[in-house]
Amino acid sequence: MGILHQTLELGLIKRYDRPVFEYDETLYMFDSGSDTPVWCSGEDLFLSTFKNAYKTEYDAQLSGFGRGYTPASIYVIPQFILKDDNVAFEIENLYVAVADYSGLNFDFILSNTMFSKTDNTIANSENLLRIQIFDDRPFICTPHILGKEVHKISVWTNK
Numbered sequence: 001m002g003i004l005h006q007t008l009e010l011g012l013i014k015r016y017d018r019p020v021f022e023y024d025e026t027l028y029m030f031d032s033g034s035d036t037p038v039w040c041s042g043e044d045l046f047l048s049t050f051k052n053a054y055k056t057e058y059d060a061q062l063s064g065f066g067r068g069y070t071p072a073s074i075y076v077i078p079q080f081i082l083k084d085d086n087v088a089f090e091i092e093n094l095y096v097a098v099a100d101y102s103g104l105n106f107d108f109i110l111s112n113t114m115f116s117k118t119d120n121t122i123a124n125s126e127n128l129l130r131i132q133i134f135d136d137r138p139f140i141c142t143p144h145i146l147g148k149e150v151h152k153i154s155v156w157t158n159k
Contacts, residue, residue: 006087008131012122019122019129020106023082024049027106030122030129034111038062041107042100043073049107053077053096060097072099082131089131 010021019030026049039046047053058074080094091114119132 005133008082008087008089008133009084010082010129010131012124012127012129014127016105018106021129026108028108028110029106030120031109032112032120032122034064034109035113036060036062037094037096037111037114038072038109039075039096039098039107040101040104040109042102043098045107046075046096046098050075050077050080052079056095062097062099070099070101072097074098087133089133 010023013020013022013027016029021028021030053075056074056076060072060074061069062072063069075096075098077094077096078092080091082089094114096108115131121130121132122128123130
């Protein structure tokens with residue numbers, strides 16, 4: 001299994017029946033069944049939240065939201081970071097499908113593929129999402145947006 005390197009813990013919001021947490025004034029949902037990171041709150045809010053993000057020439061048709069297919073633009077976030085008091089988890093050049101799904105109670109779906117080289121646990125009794133990072137696993141994930149390896153993942157600590 002490898003040696004546990006670090007554990008990132010993100011507090012879940014109790015009022016949701018899904019693993020939703022707030023980070024930097026944005027609501028995130030961890031979706032263990034998703035293979036694509038999706039921003040759900042439209043392009044304007046996405047660009048005001050991720051000021052360095054840029055649009056690619058790619059587009060996508062998203063499904064699984066109960067509305068048939070929805071067109072989405074593909075953006076890149078040059079440096080996406082989640083951190084707690086001790087650990088930071090960084091993905092360089094995160095490709096994200098950006099669409100407008102008004103009515104959802106969260107902004108950003110974090111796909112399981114973003115964390116495919118980690119062990120993650122949703123601890124409902126503690127209201128925590130735990131992401132365990134191991135020394136012996138290469139931090140490259142394969143997104144399904146473009147079908148090729150495009151992300152580099154780094155982990156560092158405040159210790």
